[in-house]
Amino acid sequence: MTRTPVGIALATLLATAAFAQTSATSTSRRPATHRPSKATSSAAGKTAAVPVNPADNPPNVPPVQGSPKPLYALRYVDTVVGTGDPAVPRKWYTVRYTGWLTDGTKFDSSYDHPGRPFAFPYGARRVILGWDTGFEGMRVGGKRRLYIPYQLAYGEAGRTGIPPKADLIFDLELVAMSDTDPAAAPPTPTEPATPPPDTTKPATEPVDPTKPTSATPPPSSNPSKPQNTPTPPK
Numbered sequence: 346m347t348r349t350p351v352g353i354a355l356a357t358l359l360a361t362a363a364f365a366q367t368s369a370t371s372t373s374r375r376p377a378t379h380r381p382s383k384a385t386s387s388a389a390g391k392t393a394a395v396p397v398n399p400a401d402n403p404p405n406v407p408p409v410q411g412s413p414k415p416l417y418a419l420r421y422v423d424t425v426v427g428t429g430d431p432a433v434p435r436k437w438y439t440v441r442y443t444g445w446l447t448d449g450t451k452f453d454s455s456y457d458h459p460g461r462p463f464a465f466p467y468g469a470r471r472v473i474l475g476w477d478t479g480f481e482g483m484r485v486g487g488k489r490r491l492y493i494p495y496q497l498a499y500g501e502a503g504r505t506g507i508p509p510k511a512d513l514i515f516d517l518e519l520v521a522m523s524d525t526d527p528a529a530a531p532p533t534p535t536e537p538a539t540p541p542p543d544t545t546k547p548a549t550e551p552v553d554p555t556k557p558t559s560a561t562p563p564p565s566s567n568p569s570k571p572q573n574t575p576t577p578p579k
Contacts, residue, residue, distance in 0.1 A: 417494040419475055429485025430522060432467070438480060439464045439521040445514045452506045462520050464527050473498050475513070483519050491515040 402408035432438070441462045443454040455463050465471045467480060475493030483489060493513045495501070503509040521527070 417496045419479060419494065419497055420492040421479060422490045423483075423487060424490060424516075425486070425488035425518075427484030427487025427519060429487075429519075432480045432483045432485075432519065433522065434468045436467055436522045436524065437464055437526055438467045438519060439523070439527055441518040441520060443516045446508070447512050447514065461528060466526075475515075479515075479517070480519060485519050485522060488516070488518045491517060 398412070401413055439462050441455045443451065443456065445451050465476075468477055470477060473493070475491060475497040478497075479489070479491045479493070491514070493515065495510045495512050498511065498513045499507050501509050503511055507513075
């Protein structure tokens, strides 16, 4: 079979096009490789590192990496901002309160007890830790809701009416503050002490030699009268 010049040229053109298509396909299938620069790698390494908080790593304390995680926290909401004196540690606080469990069960309230509101010395460990720290920043007349974790309440054991590991909710009102227990009886006034004797004056009047020292008249000088002769026993 004899090929014409036109046929030879067409065959050559088809072969050239097929080769070009094959080269383009293999180039597109080959995965592109990208080598990051040293500056990019260094920046990525710095981003992955957790910054050190200076407050968590004071001087002379070996530093650690990472962020501290909270274990438990006392939370509060001021429902009424008081207008009286600000709360001061080591004072006696007079408060009204109501306490609930987190399921809504009320377990105690000062409104259910007759008499005065509850009074306690703040910061003296007479109450749960949530109360001993939960009045900070309040003013007399203020009301606050405290959300107390069990670690600052009655702990893992609980108590009567409070289950173990029970978080608590309290509504509190700071009624008054005082230096002493407001429920204590006032001291009884004492009688004034007897004044000491005046030592500037003599204990007895001075003796006047011109006057007799006794109201008894002197013995009679008349020898004819007896001079208090004792009576002999019978």
